[in-house]
Amino acid sequence: MKTKLFLILVLSAALLIGCGKKVEIPKMIGWEHYQDPYFEIGFNYPAGWHLIPEGGKFSVYSSAEVVNRFVDYSLEGKDGVRLVVSTQKMDTLKALDQYVIDLKNDLSNSGYNVKVPEAKTLGGLAGMTLQYGGAIDQDTRIETLQAVAMKDSNLYTIKYEAFNALFLPCKAVFDTALASLQLPKPKVVDKGQDPSIPSAEMTTFENNYLKFSYPANFETMLPAPKPPVAFSMDVKGYRQDSNIHIDIRPSQNLTTEKVVEQNAKNYKETSRGEATIDGAKAVYINYSPAREIQSRVYFLVKNDKFYRIILNYYAPMKSTYLPAFEKTVGTVVAK
16 A cells, blocks of 8 residues: 555656656665664665765765755755754753754744644654745755654754655655664663673674674774775774774685685684684684784675674683674674
8 A cells, every 4th residue: 555655646746747847756676774883873765875974964865966956955956855864962951842943943034934843753752843845946946854852962853855846756765764763772781790791782783794793882983994995893892902803805706715825824823713604604713912812813705705803802701702702703694
């Protein structure tokens, strides 16, 4: 039924503009999930659309060529759609109702036609939506649907914008992001627990390169990769000497065995073994880079990519760290 309704909306939009400017409806052929490792916000967006993360703001465009139109609405160019999911720490404490009233007044004073706010749920939080729009010039109109919610002085927003006749045909972008929105979970700290011990509770990281779970009391960092590395990340806990490093680069048609052969000389090997990661054979080398520090590096080639996973841990706490880190390695899905 939903599919039929969506097709009706698309056809209706096409009929309404059939005698005027030809409108190209952006393709929505499936959904991807974005999960930010630092801000812990996740949501679904159309597969193949252009995603730009900027701090606590995550913008998704129907194509890269329409990005500038949303920077300056008055620019000429192809009509497009933008979805913005964001989190912002409020400078002053303000109730949600008052925030929405102030936002509505600001929009009205800016010349937008604003509809009556409606109640809406965002990621399990009570929120509000505002729909507003306005003419940029005689040929261009922008229509917006914005949902907001607050918790612990944090403002969470989903903003959907579309030019001219694209608002209704692409509204599923807003509805899907709203339905799939994942907000940060409060971290429960047991005062009697040693913070250096990896938590049994796991949280998940996922992007276009891989997916895996790691101890919930650890943090992720995404240092800028240096070519030929395409992706790099660190997973760190209370002890800075006990962590996980992952980097990914093109395999250049090498097998796992060949990658091990080329890289083994870089490690002071004490032993080696084999493991299975995401259904594929991986080889690991154990070594000790420093006093009281032990390490293990995994080599895996899959999907034309070379995955390297390095475990570092404080040797006197091997029985605590190594099983937790091995558990993390066992959850890795290579993409």
